[in-house]
Amino acid sequence: MSESTLEALGGGAARPAEFGHDALVVCDSLVRIFQSGSVEVQALQGLDLMVDDGEMIAVVGASGSGKSTLLGVLSGMDAPTAGRVRVGRWDLMAVGTRERVAYRREMVGFVWQQTSRNLLPYLSARQNVRVPMTAGARRARAARADELLDLVGVGHVADRRPQEMSGGEQQRVAIATALANEPQLLLADEPTGELDTATAQDVFDALRTANLEAGTTVVVVTHDPAVSAQVERTVAIRDGRTSSEVLRRDADGDVTHEEYAVMDRAGRVQVPREYREALELTRRVRLALEGDHVSVRPDGGARSGSRREVVR
Numbered sequence: 001m002s003e004s005t006l007e008a009l010g011g012g013a014a015r016p017a018e019f020g021h022d023a024l025v026v027c028d029s030l031v032r033i034f035q036s037g038s039v040e041v042q043a044l045q046g047l048d049l050m051v052d053d054g055e056m057i058a059v060v061g062a063s064g065s066g067k068s069t070l071l072g073v074l075s076g077m078d079a080p081t082a083g084r085v086r087v088g089r090w091d092l093m094a095v096g097t098r099e100r101v102a103y104r105r106e107m108v109g110f111v112w113q114q115t116s117r118n119l120l121p122y123l124s125a126r127q128n129v130r131v132p133m134t135a136g137a138r139r140a141r142a143a144r145a146d147e148l149l150d151l152v153g154v155g156h157v158a159d160r161r162p163q164e165m166s167g168g169e170q171q172r173v174a175i176a177t178a179l180a181n182e183p184q185l186l187l188a189d190e191p192t193g194e195l196d197t198a199t200a201q202d203v204f205d206a207l208r209t210a211n212l213e214a215g216t217t218v219v220v221v222t223h224d225p226a227v228s229a230q231v232e233r234t235v236a237i238r239d240g241r242t243s244s245e246v247l248r249r250d251a252d253g254d255v256t257h258e259e260y261a262v263m264d265r266a267g268r269v270q271v272p273r274e275y276r277e278a279l280e281l282t283r284r285v286r287l288a289l290e291g292d293h294v295s296v297r298p299d300g301g302a303r304s305g306s307r308r309e310v311v312r
């Protein structure tokens with residue numbers, strides 16, 4: 001690496017602020033190991049993630065990549081094995097059982113994929129939304145439940161039980177229920193997984209309404225590639241780590257999607273397999289700082305003239 005380029009860029013002058021100090025959600029080198037019998041499964045392998053207050057992001061990834069494990073940790077239902085996880089003022093590595101219950105009641109709302117898991121079958125929609133409410137007099141709670149049902153577009157099913165609603169209506173009632181205590185963070189694990197495309201869109205719109213009108217930060221895990229087109233940021237998880245992010249930009253009516261590799265705190269970036277194969281990048285590569293980018297070159301050999309830029 002060229003010393004003069006570093007000097008010209010003023011490298012190393014400023015001390016970086018604490019990782020994610022101004023974010024609502026911070027996962028720092030998060031590890032979750034499951035032990036089943038003699039087999040150890042590393043579901044999260046040093047995952048880094050930051051979500052700003054007011055953001056709505058999608059989390060995508062192949063089956064088994066660790067998406068549900070991440071939501072389990074963020075919901076306070078599961079405890080990580082190592083690393084750091086903070087949501088608002090809550091340090092989820094340090095909270096005791098009682099604080100964890102308070103965190104789940106006050107800070108997060110959760111929507112599951114299985115419609116039947118979200119609602120109590122013997123209660124009406126209005127009663128379901130009221131169940132988790134902790135504040136306010138009886139009448140105020142009923143009024144608030146109706147407001148939330150209206151917000152997500154299902155005011156018309158307030159007196160119906162889940163079996164008298166469509167799958168999409170049940171999921172929207174589930175979102176209203178998850179918002180009952182005005183959580184700052186709403187987590188949804190494949191909330192549209194059991195629905196057809198049109199109904200899925202209604203549910204997605206309800207999540208977006210929660211984000212835009214209630215100001216709730218939303219993290220939604222999905223297999224649906226169309227969702228990426230609807231959120232500003234899609235985070236991809238591979239093998240228990242965040243591997244790439246797609247940012248949606250809307251400039252003068254033109255919507256573009258740009259994919260970025262994610263760099264962890266130690267400066268590690270995963271070079272996509274197709275790049276490694278195209279340039280035969282193997283164990284050792286040459287790095288060089290060149291003005292406004294870093295180049296990665298194969299270690300000598302016939303292809304040393306070729307160059308691939310990975311970080312701008």
Ligand SMILES: Nc1ncnc2c1ncn2[C@@H]1O[C@H](COP(=O)(O)OP(=O)(O)OP(=O)(O)O)[C@@H](O)[C@H]1O
Nearest residue numbers: 034035036041043062063064065066067068069070
């Ligand atoms: N309670 C558990 N005990 C043992 N292994 C587990 C447990 N929960 C998850 N795993 C394993 O951890 C890995 C990540 O699972 P996880 O459910 O987080 O993936 P996922 O990305 O949500 O998958 P899917 O899209 O299929 O739901 C998998 O290998 C899974 O088998």
